[in-house]
Amino acid sequence: MSIDLETAARVAKLARIRVDEDALPAMAEEFNTILGFIEQLGEVDVEGVEPMTSVTPMRLKRRDDVVTDGHRQKEVLSNAPDAREGFFAVPKVVE
C-alpha cells in the first residue's frame, strides 16, 4: 500500500487542513512510513473476533429526556473569534 500525491492531497482536503503543494511529497512519505508500520496488523488472525466497542463492558446510563441546562448565550459566545448580535459569525455560506 503506498500513498501517492493525489491521495495525500485528498486526505488533507478531507481533514480540512490546507497543505501547500510542495509539502505533499514529504507528507506522503511520512504517511507511507506510518502505514508501513500499521501494515503489521495484517498478520493477525482476526477471524471471528468482534471489534472492540467499549473497553470496560458497561451499559450506558440513561436519564429522562428533559432540559437540564441552558440560557447561557453569553458564556457560549464568550470565546468566539467573531460573535455578532448573539450569534457566531462566519463567512457567507449560502451562494
Next chain:
Amino acid sequence: MSDLNRLTIAEARDKLRAKEVTSIELTEACLSAIEGAGALNAFIHHTADLAREQARAADTRLQKGEAPAMCGIPLGIKDLFCTKGVPSQAASGILNGFKPEYESTVTQNLFDAGAVMLGKLNMDEFAMGSSNETSVYGNAVNPWRRGNDETALTPGGSSGGSASAVSADLCLAATGTDTGGSIRQPAAFTGITGIKPTYGRCSRWGIVAFASSLDQAGPMTKSVRDAAIMLQTMCGHDPKDSTSADLPVPDFEAMLSGDIRGKVIGIPREYRMDGMPEEIEKLWSDGTDMLRDAGAEIRDITLPHTKYALPAYYVIAPAEASSNLARYDGVRYGHRAKLDQGDGITEMYEKTRAEGFGPEVKRRVMIGTYVLSAGFYDAYYNRARKVRTLIRRDFEEVFAQGIDAILTPATPSAAFGLGEMEKADPVQMYLNDVFTVTVNLAGLPGIAVPAGLDRQGLPLGLQLIGRPWDEGDLLNTAYALEQAAGFVAKPAKWW
C-alpha cells in the same frame, strides 16, 4: 521554614493538620520555586493570585478541622484540563486565548477538596507526543542531566511539564493524562510516580479530548502514598461523562500495607524486546527479585498480541483524534485565520487548521482521516479494533490464571536529549510507548515507580499493571516495590 515545596502530599497534609505550616506558606514556597525555574519551562500559565486565594480559603477550612487530605496542597495542572477563567489550550496554537467558562470534573473534585492550583503545565500539543517537543510553548526540560553533561534532556511526554515540575519540586504534585503512556513514560524519565487508573475511574469531562476510548487522567506525585491520596480525590462517578464508572472508590491509602505475601506477579515474555538496553533488562530483573523477596510469587506469563499493540494504537488513536479535533474550526473558540477576499467557509476551516495545528497533530489527524475513509475503514480501523479485543483478551486470560499484577519496564530507555529524535521518522518516537500502550488499549490501571539510576545517573522506572478497578491492590504492590527499591535520588539543581 524552608524547602516546603519539597514536601510530599502526605507530609504536608500531616503538617497542615498539626498546624505546623499553613497552606499559604506551602503555596508561597512553590510560587518562589516556580519563579526560579523558568529554564525548565514547566509552568506556562501562572495563577499566583488564584493560588493565594485558594490557599487562604484552605487555611480557614483547616483551622476548623476535619479538612480533606488534599486541602491546602499546591498542585500544577496539565494544560489539557479546562480550568474556569484560566487559559486552557492543550499546548496548541489553535486554542490560543481560550478561557473556559467551566471547570473540568477532575480539577473541580480537587478544588472541592481544597487543593490549590499554582498554574498550568506544559505538555505535547493535544497530548500527542512522547517528548514535550510538540508544544506551542516550546520544550519543557527535564531537571535531570547526564552527570556533568549540560545537554538538555526531555522530561518525556505528553505530561512533560507535570513530570518536570514535580521532579524539580515546583509543586507537591500534578495532574497528568495518559492516552498511550503520557503519565507513566514522563514519570519514569524524571524519577517520580505516576498512575493511570482503570478507564472510567476519572471523569473525562472538561479534559480536552485526544482519543476518547483511551484517555484517562491520573496523578503524578513524589511517592506511591501521594498517588493513592490524590487519585482518591480525582476519581468518582460523574453523570457528565457517560463512560465514567458508577462504582464506589475505595480508600486507596488505607490499602497501603506493603504486604504482598502470596501475591502472584506475572513477567510477560513478550516485553523482552530485541535490542533492549542491558540496564533496562537489569532493572527489570532487580525489580522481579525485590517483589519475590517481599513474598510474592513470580510467574512467567505470555501476552501473545503485545507486538501488535503499537500498530493498533496508531490506527485507533489517530482515528479518534481526527474526529475529536474536527471541532477546531475557527468558529466557536480559539484561533481563526485571516481570510482573503472571496474566501468562503471551507477556506476558513482549512487555513485556520493549517495555522493552528502543529506538524504532529496534523499528521495524526490526517492519518486518522485516512484510516476512517471509505474503502479503508475495514482494512485499518475495524481490524485494529479486533486486534484491540485480542490484546484485552490476553490480559483477561492471565488474570483468570490468578495473576494479581504484571511487572514490566516503564520505558525502553532513560530520558533522551531534546532534539535527538528530530531526524528519526515518527515511528521511532512512537516506540517510546511500547510498554505502556497495551494498558490503555485494555483499559487497565498501570503505575510507573522509580526504581533505579542508569550509568549516566538518570532515573529509570518500572511499570506495574493491575486488574481492572483494582487500583488499591496495584498501589499496594507498587508501595512494596517502592520500599524495596528505596529510590531517593533527586536531580542536582542547575536551573
